[in-house]
Structure formats: C-alpha cells, structure tokens
Amino acid sequence: MRLSYPSNIKVIQVPCTGRVDILHLLNAIENGADGVYVAGCLEGECHYLTGNIKTRKKVNYVKKILQEIGIEPERVEMFSLSSAMGLKFAEIAREMNEKIKTLGPTPVRKKEAA
Amino acid sequence: MIVADRKSLEEILSMIKDYKNIMVLGCKGCVTVCNVGGEKEVSILASALRIARQKEGREINIDTKVIERQCDNEYVAQLKETVGNYEAVVSMACGVGPQFLSEAYREQKFYPAVNTTFFGGAVTHGIWEERCAGCGTCIIHDFDGLCPVARCAKSLLHGPCGGSSKGKCEISKETICIWDSIVSKKMEQGRLNDLLKVRAVKDWRTARDGGPRRSIREELTQ
Amino acid sequence: MSEINSENNVKPEGDFKSGSNLEKVLRAGHFAFTGECGPPKGANVHHLVEKFHHLKGNVDAVNITDNQTAVVRMSSLAASHLMIDHGLEPNFQMVCRDRNRLAITSDILGAYALGIRNMLCLSGDHQSFGNHPEAKNVHDIDSMQLINLVTTMRDKEEFLNGEKIDVAPKLFVGAACNPFADPFEYRVYRLANKIAAGADFIQTQCIYNMDKFRTFMKQVVDMGLHEKCYILAGVTPMKSARMASFMGKMVPGMDVPESLINRLKGAEKGKQAEEGIKFALEQIEEFKEMKGVAGVHLMAIEWEQMVPEIAERAGMLPRPVV
Numbered sequence: 028m029r030l031s032y033p034s035n036i037k038v039i040q041v042p043c044t045g046r047v048d049i050l051h052l053l054n055a056i057e058n059g060a061d062g063v064y065v066a067g068c069l070e071g072e073c074h075y076l077t078g079n080i081k082t083r084k085k086v087n088y089v090k091k092i093l094q095e096i097g098i099e100p101e102r103v104e105m106f107s108l109s110s111a112m113g114l115k116f117a118e119i120a121r122e123m124n125e126k127i128k129t130l131g132p133t134p135v136r137k138k139e140a141a
Numbered sequence: 142m143i144v145a146d147r148k149s150l151e152e153i154l155s156m157i158k159d160y161k162n163i164m165v166l167g168c169k170g171c172v173t174v175c176n177v178g179g180e181k182e183v184s185i186l187a188s189a190l191r192i193a194r195q196k197e198g199r200e201i202n203i204d205t206k207v208i209e210r211q212c213d214n215e216y217v218a219q220l221k222e223t224v225g226n227y228e229a230v231v232s233m234a235c236g237v238g239p240q241f242l243s244e245a246y247r248e249q250k251f252y253p254a255v256n257t258t259f260f261g262g263a264v265t266h267g268i269w270e271e272r273c274a275g276c277g278t279c280i281i282h283d284f285d286g287l288c289p290v291a292r293c294a295k296s297l298l299h300g301p302c303g304g305s306s307k308g309k310c311e312i313s314k315e316t317i318c319i320w321d322s323i324v325s326k327k328m329e330q331g332r333l334n335d336l337l338k339v340r341a342v343k344d345w346r347t348a349r350d351g352g353p354r355r356s357i358r359e360e361l362t363q
Numbered sequence: 364m365s366e367i368n369s370e371n372n373v374k375p376e377g378d379f380k381s382g383s384n385l386e387k388v389l390r391a392g393h394f395a396f397t398g399e400c401g402p403p404k405g406a407n408v409h410h411l412v413e414k415f416h417h418l419k420g421n422v423d424a425v426n427i428t429d430n431q432t433a434v435v436r437m438s439s440l441a442a443s444h445l446m447i448d449h450g451l452e453p454n455f456q457m458v459c460r461d462r463n464r465l466a467i468t469s470d471i472l473g474a475y476a477l478g479i480r481n482m483l484c485l486s487g488d489h490q491s492f493g494n495h496p497e498a499k500n501v502h503d504i505d506s507m508q509l510i511n512l513v514t515t516m517r518d519k520e521e522f523l524n525g526e527k528i529d530v531a532p533k534l535f536v537g538a539a540c541n542p543f544a545d546p547f548e549y550r551v552y553r554l555a556n557k558i559a560a561g562a563d564f565i566q567t568q569c570i571y572n573m574d575k576f577r578t579f580m581k582q583v584v585d586m587g588l589h590e591k592c593y594i595l596a597g598v599t600p601m602k603s604a605r606m607a608s609f610m611g612k613m614v615p616g617m618d619v620p621e622s623l624i625n626r627l628k629g630a631e632k633g634k635q636a637e638e639g640i641k642f643a644l645e646q647i648e649e650f651k652e653m654k655g656v657a658g659v660h661l662m663a664i665e666w667e668q669m670v671p672e673i674a675e676r677a678g679m680l681p682r683p684v685v
C-alpha cells in the first residue's frame with residue numbers, strides 16, 4: 028500500500044509505544060526537531076497491555092516540561108490508531124505537519140559553528 | 142525512604158542562569174527509588190535545561206553523573222577529579238546530598254534540584270505518602286504501628302479531633318484521619334482501653350526542636 | 364486599670380475550683396446558659412463592646428474565641444480582659460495550634476492575674492482553614508494535655524515540670540466535645556478521656572442531629588459521665604437554609620440533617636431565620652429535660668444581637684445570681 032505523507036517526517040519504528048521514553052522525545056526536541064509525535068495502538072489494544080497508556084502519560088509529562096520552559100506543548104503529541112489504519116496514519120501525519128507549520132520552526136536551535 | 146519532588150524548571154533555571162558549564166548529579170539512594178533523582182531523571186533534567194537554554198540562545202554544557210549515595214563521604218569522594226571541571230553542580234539528591242557535597246568541596250557551588258518532602262513510601266505506583274516525622278522518640282507501639290505525630294495534621298496524641306469525618310482529616314478529603322484508623326483498629330481488636338489514658342506530654346528534645354541531632358554508635362566509631 | 368491588683372489573687376471560697384459565676388451557677392443546680400463572642404479582626408474595642416451589650420445579663424459566661432477557624436483576631440486573652448472590665452464573665456478559649464507549652468503556661472498565669480476564671484481547652488482548627496495558611500503550627504501539646512496542664516497548675520500548684528507556682532491560677536476548666544465527628548462509637552470514650560484529664564465542664568459542638576445527640580447522651584449517662592462533669596449542649600440558630608446546607612457540607616464534623624434544611628426551605632419567604640430560631644428554641648426546651656445536660660451553650664455566630672430575644676423566648680431570663 029502506498030500512502031503519501033509529508034516527506035519531512037522521519038519515522039522511527041518501535042515494537043510498542045511503551046518503548047518510547049520521555050528522554051527520546053526530549054532528545055528529539057533538543058536536537059532541533061520542530062515537533063515529535065507518537066503513533067500508538069488504540070487504547071485497550073496494546074499487545075503489551077498498557078504500553079500505549081503509559082506512553083500517553085509520558086507524552087503529557089514532556090508537554091508539561093515544554094510548557095514550563097515556554098515552548099509550545101503542541102509540538103509533542105500522541106495519536107492512537109491501529110496498524111490497519113494506513114489512511115488514518117497519513118492523515119495524522121499531514122495534520123501534525125500542518126500544525127507544526129503554523130507553530131513555525133522550533134525555538135530550540137543549536138548555535139551552528141557559523 | 143526520603144521522598145522528594147523536583148523543583149520547577151523555572152526555579153532551577155534561575156539558580157544556574159549565570160553558568161555555562163554545569164554538572165547535574167544524581168543519587169542512587171532514595172531519590173532513585175522515588176523516581177526523582179536517579180539516572181533517568183538526571184538525563185531528563187539535563188535535557189530540559191539544555192532545551193531551555195538553547196531556546197534562550199544561551200547554550201549550556203551539562204554533564205550528568207549519578208553516584209551511589211550523596212549522603213556518604215566515601216562516594217562523594219569519587220567526584221574529586223571531576224567536580225572542579227564545572228562552574229556549579231546541581232544535585233538531584235535529597236537535601237542531605239548538596240550538604241555533604243558542599244562540605245567536601247569548599248571551592249565548588251552546589252544547588253538543589255529537588256524539594257525534599259518527607260519520610261514515607263509509595264502507597265501505589267506514582268503516589269507517595271508520609272509516614273514518619275523523625276521525632277526521635279518513637280511511640281507507635283502504643284498505636285499499633287500507626288504514627289499520629291507525622292500523620293495527624295495536628296500531631297495529636299489523643300485523637301481524633303472534632304474535625305474527623307468519615308475517616309478523613311479535616312484538612313482535606315484526600316487525607317486520611319490517622320486517628321480514625323488508630324481508633325477503629327483498637328475497637329476492632331477490643332483494645333480500646335489502651336487509648337483511654339492521658340499521655341505525658343511529649344519530649345520534643347529528640348526531635349528537630351532540640352537542635353540538630355547526632356547519632357553516635359561507639360562500636361563503629363574509629 | 365487600677366482595679367487590677369492583688370484582689371485577683373484571692374483564693375476561691377469554699378471548695379470551688381475557681382468560684383467563677385459559671386461554676387457557681389452549675390454547682391447550685393441551675394440550668395446554665397453560656398454565650399459566645401468572637402473578638403474583632405482588628406483592635407476595634409468599640410465593635411467588641413457592642414457585642415458585649417447583647418450578651419450582658421442574658422448569659423452566665425461568654426466564650427471568647429481564640430483565632431477561631433484559624434483566622435487572626437484580637438487575642439482572646441485581651442478580649443477576655445476587656446469583657447471583665449465591662450462586667451461580663453469570660454470563658455477564655457485557648458487553642459494548642461498557636462502556642463507551645465511555655466506560651467500556654469504564661470498565658471494561663473496572665474489570664475488568672477487579669478481576673479479570668481474560666482478557660483476552655485481546644486486543639487484548634489487547622490491553620491489551612493484560616494487566613495494565614497502558610498503558618499507553622501505548634502501543637503506542642505494537645506487539648507487533652509492542656510486540660511491536664513491547667514488543672515495540675517490549679518490543683519497541685521505545680522508547673523508541668525514539677526516546679527512550684529507562686530500563686531497558682533484557679534480556673535474552672537472546660538473542654539469541647541463533638542458527638543458528630545467520627546468514629547461515632549468512640550466519641551463518648553473521648554469525652555470520658557477529657558473528664559479523666561480534668562475537665563470540669565464540657566461544651567458540645569453545635570447540635571442539629573437530635574437523634575444522634577440523644578443516643579450520645581444516653582451513652583454518657585450510662586457511663587455516668589454526667590455526674591463527673593457538667594455538659595452544656597451547643598446550639599447555633601440557623602439564619603437560613605443556605606447557611607444550613609453550607610455548614611453541613613463545608614464544616615468538617617458538622618452534622619446537619621436534610622430534614623432541618625427542608626424545614627428551613629419550607630418556611631415562608633423571609634421567615635427562614637425565624638424558623639431557625641424556632642428550631643433552636645425547641646432544642647433548648649428538650650435539653651432542659653434531657654438527662655445529663657446541665658445547660659446550653661449558645662453560639663450565635665455574628666448574630667449576637669439575637670441573644671436577648673432567644674434568651675427571653677427560651678425562658679432563660681432572668682439569669683440566676685449566686
């Protein structure tokens with residue numbers, strides 16, 4: 028199945044969203060990502076029971092941290108969908124892409140050795 | 142264990158606002174167990190601080206390290222070689238940590254990243270509660286192991302007060318009235334008489350009121 | 364005042380504990396009637412004296428609250444003294460929240476020196492209820508130990524540390540009792556405990572749930588506690604159905620039955636306050652007959668002007684002179 032989603036999104040596969048850690052999300056932001064989101068299974072459908080629910084809490088925690096330091100928390104999100112929902116995946120990707128575009132580039136920029 | 146909460150990033154950022162090169166130092170003791178100052182939390186804090194400073198356009202170098210226990214000079218001594226490489230050190234240990242560090246390294250500056258809250262434990266995942274106030278003269282044998290000094294909002298030794306309602310303390314519906322628990326347990330066990338005496342007033346000298354405390358174990362001193 | 368002289372050191376006559384008016388009234392077997400007065404949120408003596416006028420001659424003694432609900436007010440000690448100056452008898456309240464044993468002891472001595480003869484020992488509402496929730500609380504000793512402390516000062520003429528007191532304070536000592544706090548089965552034992560600690564009289568929390576209070580008093584009488592101590596039943600007339608439901612919901616340890624709220628709601632427009640007073644009068648009538656009840660403690664909170672009328676309609680006047 029070929030689905031088009033914005034090419035500026037880098038997909039990182041994990042066995043379960045439960046594997047995604049607060050630090051992974053923060054590191055993405057720290058390294059200059061304009062946004063980062065987790066696409067997890069539908070609630071109640073986690074193969075490892077609660078991986079997706081725990082991760083939603085982690086995502087919320089990261090949002091809190093960003094809020095505290097004055098960065099739009101919307102740059103980090105979590106979505107729930109099943110692996111059979113390819114169209115939805117693409118739709119979410121476009122939606123997130125749009126949202127980040129309205130927010131503009133991340134204020135977190137490493138000083139390049141310019 | 143000793144329980145703590147991380148300070149707000151805003152407060153920590155203001156402590157380190159003048160520095161460009163710091164160390165965030167965790168502890169593998171209590172604060173690791175209560176998920177506030179162990180390996181993981183140290184990395185998270187370091188990352189969050191870096192992000193905040195990058196955003197301000199004032200990048201900061203943050204190295205992280207976690208030692209066995211910051212309340213033990215033996216482990217604190219392990220920092221000897223590295224502690225001088227930074228402008229300041231932010232400690233994620235309980236309030237004891239920064240003090241052992243400060244006493245060991247006079248030339249360095251230490252800042253706490255946590256608010257040390259109480260002696261307690263996790264009642265369920267993610268929720269900790271106070272159990273002891275370290276009063277120095279434990280009396281909970283009289284109360285079936287439940288402590289009114291730490292857990293009654295008024296440290297009553299004869300409770301429950303008139304504000305006790307449906308097992309909850311007058312201060313909030315989230316706080317149990319420990320005196321309700323003490324009395325209920327005694328009644329269930331038919332030992333209510335244990336409570337029906339007027340206790341001598343407590344000697345607070347062994348608590349913080351007597352000044353800073355010290356414990357000497359002759360057999361261990363060198 | 365020049366009248367404050369060594370007269371205040373005179374020992375009570377006979378075997379009276381303090382010889383206060385309240386003690387004499389109770390001892391003589393009269394049905395006692397006490398009132399309550401909160402000092403002003405400021406040093407406004409005028410305001411305080413106005414309240415005195417409503418109470419004077421209508422009650423046997425008046426409780427002066429001590430930073431009630433943890434809201435800062437003029438000190439209960441000073442207000443009690445002002446009350447004496449105006450010819451009323453104070454019941455000096457003291458909470459354990461704000462003073463350690465040193466301050467407690469010296470305030471007791473000071474109270475006695477100023478002519479105060481009744482004292483009520485309380486734990487005190489937690490400071491989180493008040494207007495200085497950031498405060499450090501003291502609770503060096505608790506209300507049970509406070510009763511014991513002040514009666515030891517009186518009877519053994521000794522300080523807590525065993526040292527002798529040069530002119531010991533002779534006070535008639537009261538304590539509070541809330542039959543409506545939980546666990547209910549324990550409440551009578553807690554009362555027994557306070558009596559064992561030395562309480563001469565008890566003033567209860569405001570009573571609204573009469574069924575529960577009757578059960579409680581039966582327990583009290585069965586245990587013979589009413590013979591060891593005078594029990595004054597607490598009455599606070601409701602001004603409105605709103606006040607009733609607020610108190611029931613918001614005040615910890617306050618039991619306001621739905622039936623009372625409905626009764627007030629059912630009153631004619633503008634007549635809720637009168638209905639509240641009627642309920643209070645019915646209560647007082649019943650207390651007069653209730654075994655073990657030695658009097659009524661009327662807490663007309665910020666409604667002192669109603670005291671003369673309530674006293675009159677309750678048949679409490681004139682107050683006995685003993």
Ligand code: SF4
Nearest residue numbers: 273274276279280288
């Ligand atoms: S009585 Fe004192 S030492 Fe014992 S648990 Fe309570 S506070 Fe801790």
Ligand code: SF4
Nearest residue numbers: 293301302310311318
């Ligand atoms: S309600 Fe219970 S825990 Fe709270 S202050 Fe009163 S006795 Fe203590």
